[in-house]
Amino acid sequence: MPELKHGFKIDADKCNGRMSCMRACPTHAIRVKNGKARLIPELCIDCGSCLGVCTTGAIYATTISFAELDRYKFKVAVASPALFSQFGIKDTPAQVGLALLDLGFDAVWEYAIDIELIDRAITDCVKKWPGPFPLISDACPVVVRLVQVAYPSMVEHLIPIEAPREIAGRELKRKYSQELGLKPEEIAAIYITPCQAKTISILQPAEETKSYLDGAVGISQIYNDVLSRMRKNASFRETPKGLVSTAELLHWGPPEGEFPKLSREHYLPLTGLTDIMKVFNDIEKGKIRNIEFLECHACQGGCIGGNLTVENLYVARSKNLHLLANMPKPGFLFEKEVERRYAVEDFSLRASVKPRPIEGEALDLRERVTRKKRADELLRGLPLLNCGLCGAPTCKNHAEDVAASRADVGDCVFLSRDRIDLLRQIYKK
Amino acid sequence: MAAELLRETFEIQGRNFDKAGEVSGEIKVILRDLGIDAVNLRRLVIVAYEGEMNVVMYAHRGTLTLILTDDDLNLEITDEGPGIPDIELALQEGYSTASDEMRELGFGFGMGLPNMKKNSDEFRIESEVGKGTSVFAKIRLNANA
Secondary structure, three states, rough: OOOOOEEEOOOOOOOOOOOOOHHHHHHOOOOEEEEEOOOOOHHHOOOHHHHOOOOOOOOOEOOOOOOHHOOOOEEEEEEEEEHOOOOOOOOOOHHHHHHHHHHOOOOOOHHHHHHHHHHHHHHHHHHHHOOOOOOOOOOHHHHHHHHHHHHHHHHHHOOOOOOOHHHHHHHHHHHHHHOOOOOHHHEEEEEEEEHHHHHHHHHOOOOOOOOOOEEEHHHHHHHHHHHHHHHHHHHHHHOOOHHHHHHHOOOOOOOOOOOOOOOOHHHEEEEEEHHHHHHHHHHHHHOOOOOOEEEEOOOOOOOOHOOOOOOOHHHHHHHHHHHOOOOOOOOHHHHHHHHHHHHOOOOOOOOOOOOOOOOOOOOOHHHHHHHHHHHHHHHOOOOOOOOOOOOOOOHHHHHHHOOOOOOOOHHHHOOOOHHHHHHHHHHOO | OEEEEEEEEEEEEEOOOOOOOOHHHHHHHHHHHHOHHHEEEHHHHHHHHHHHHHHHHHHEEEEEEEEEEEEEEEEEEEEEEOOOOOOOHOOOOOOOOOOHHHOOOOOOOOHHHHHHHHHOOOOEEEEOOOOOEEEEEEEOOOOOO
């Protein structure tokens, strides 16, 4: 297994060791030692909770910069529909599309078609699926990683269908390389992303294949540039022509990956990691019956609630509803393109997702049991206050770290008074 | 017989639907962290959950013991409850003595014991009417990997 990458980095110079990230991490993947946060890569599922709570900006998303894009001959933006819900009530998807072109993209992809295609592919897959049920959506990279790490027995529930952004990347490379006579690698397929997790699904897909996309740019990264272009440039106010005249093809339907075509009684939409984990716990026990498909998004409220969005979730949602209410239903061209592509393209996932190997897998069962017993014993000597001063989020984590020789049991302030003096040194102003 | 590596016992409260499933949840975390493979983990969690639910639904109280050896995972679920008069009948799919109340909660389809048996490599029930029931399930670690 290659080294695990993640969609964000921790800048040790900026980190002030205040432990907000460690306390926020749902998989307990962060430790703060000597006043600096560091990651246990195997445990991280790229949910981005740490990014949201970091007060110093030390944790940052590894999105792609515009300078890096210069090496491509043709740059295509695949904009998450979340982008269009970030601006004013009068700013249309067409205007946002024009601003993206002005920003340096050579084309803005008609992404609504890919979303529609995957909607169909999922509906078909659910109908034909022999089991196990429920199938779980795989468009959210955090959900896929959560299953790999915390619910390894459920990897077979992940629906074997590509995410819409991936097939967008594949088709746009095919189309433009043919039309422009370019090699696919000379064309950049850049996803405008509402979260840093999509970055990791591009850098290192969970199914260990290569992504069709070349990078991701965060919505918050381009927000000011897009906004100022829309405000300054008067021509953006007029009816746009050309590519973006069919703006409904940029944005149509509910936010990414909501599948209204599936019957409501057999389909559960879930958002937010806490709620998703509650339902996954029940699936694992065989408790969930009669549900065929779970649509899961790790961010509360789905992708428009992503950590690289700017507008708050509720305003963005209202904007999205407004946009839909005021847009014509996609017409003949949309249907025709969907039909054409559905007939010729394969939407199945190229490789299956496997459980992520746990830490210390080289150990045999006996050694792991010994380690667990040692951790249980150590835990009995700890205060169970989960104060975090040892640098682990809970006493249980500390006991496990010590048993795995990753920490010194004396890092607990209850066991060693010197620790307080050391912390005083580290955190003195 | 293979050496016993780990033995942990958990209490189950009868009639407490609020806490139902917590024991199987704890067991899952223990075995997942010990790196038990996904297929066996899945089977064991289903056996543990159905067993736990049987105690919750029918008995006053019970215990669930997890025993891990080099070769297999074992569950012993013992309760103080009404007992099962006809074990063979109880193991038939669809046979159920669940009350309407239990069915309303989504249980009692007569799949509990058959499901436990299906997901075990060895399965045995001992019961005395009026006293209680013990269920023994074994999942071999190498058989399904």
